[in-house]
Amino acid sequence: MNRPRRFLPSISLLSAFEAVLRTGSTAAAARELDLTQGAVSRLIQNLEVQLGRPLFDRHRRKLIPTEAARAYGRDITRALDTIQRASMELSANPEGGTLSLAILPAFGTRWLAPRLGGFLAAHPGVTINLATRLKRFSFEAEGFDAAIHFGVDDWRDAGHMKLFEERLTACATPGFLEGKAIKSIGDMRTLQLLQLETRPTAWEAWFEAQGVAPCPVQGMLFDQFATMTQAAIAGLGVALLPEYLAEPEIAEGRLVSLFTPAVSSVGAYWLVWPKARANYLPLEAFRAWLAAETSAMP
Structure with missing residues (x-):
């Protein structure tokens, strides 16, 4: 691709521009870049x-930036961040590739992390960088190679690979249930039912799977499974947890399940990636490994 030189300013020019835009003055930018104030002014003029x-x-x-300069600056900041990240990754792993992956906190720590050793052993030249993201984001703006997404295959301009459907188990501590006559699903209506922001219809789906009409849900609201799980262990109510989170707590006696366990949820876990990165070799290897891991699940 032919790139006209006029539209490819040098890093020194762009760094000076970005620093002035961010710090608000040539003096502050000069201190940051270890240049004189006059040198920064000349770089901006050039x-x-x-x-x-x-x-x-x-x-x-x-120097008061124009509106066009502010818009230009947002793109330049992203570009400089991408160059810096690529340079750091090359320095850290010159012989292999780096996969930058956005993960959901609970899925990443409880399902993915315990398995990652197998992938890294099979692909010693690949380094994986993990960062948590609770909500959908722009791959172009964030620079990730892929993400773990919960929901459906509707991430815009992205490739999708289904990992597995979420199945939910209602859990509470034995102490919380002690003294409560929970003999039928209807008796659940009197309990504190803990809720997750990203699963607003989860309890409704759970009640329907038990064969009864949903009831109004009363209970604390959480933004992550980890804090909701700890709240249930502390005896604050009944949590609706994915199997991979519920099973260890049940096995160790901290929680017990109520009624039919592991009912289908309202979505699935997906690996998603920007289409432009589909053939990136570390991502191809990770996709193949994930497909093997999930196909081996019971």
């Missing part, structure tokens, strides 16, 4: 000449 338009309005020796 960038404006190269682009053929002003980026700042000059008022009493102050």
Whole structure:
């Protein structure tokens, strides 16, 4: 691809522009870049000449960025972050590839992390960087190679691979249930039913799977499974947990399940990736490994 030199300013010009835009002054940018204030001013002027338009309005020796410069700056910041990340990854792992993966906190710590050793042993040249994300994001803006997503296969401009459907178990501590006559599903209506922000219809689906009409849900609201699980263990109510979270707690006696365990949830776990990265070798290896791991699940 032919890239006209005019539209490829040097890193020194872009770094000076981004620093002035972020810090608000040439003096602050100069201190950050270890340059003189005059040098930073000249770099900004050279960038404006190269682009053929002003980026700042000059008022009493102050630089006020134009609206166009602010928009341009957002893109330049993302580009500089991408270059820095790529350089760091190359330095850390010059012989292999790096996979930057966004994960859901509970899925990442309780399902994925215990299995990752197998992948890394099979692919010693690949480094995996993990970061948690609770909500959908822009791959272009964030720079991730892939993400673990809960819901349906509707991530825009992305490839999808289904991992497994979520199945939920209602759990509480033996102490919480002691003295409560919970003999039928209807008796659940009097209990505190803990809720998760990202699963607003989970209890409704659970009641329907038990063959009864849903009831109004009363209970604390959480943004993560980890805190909801701890609340249930503390005896604050009944938690609706995925199998991979419920099973260890039940096996160790901290929680017990109520009625039919592991009913189908309202979504599934997916690996998603930007289409432009579909053939990235570390991602291809990770996809193949995940497919083997999930197909071996009972």
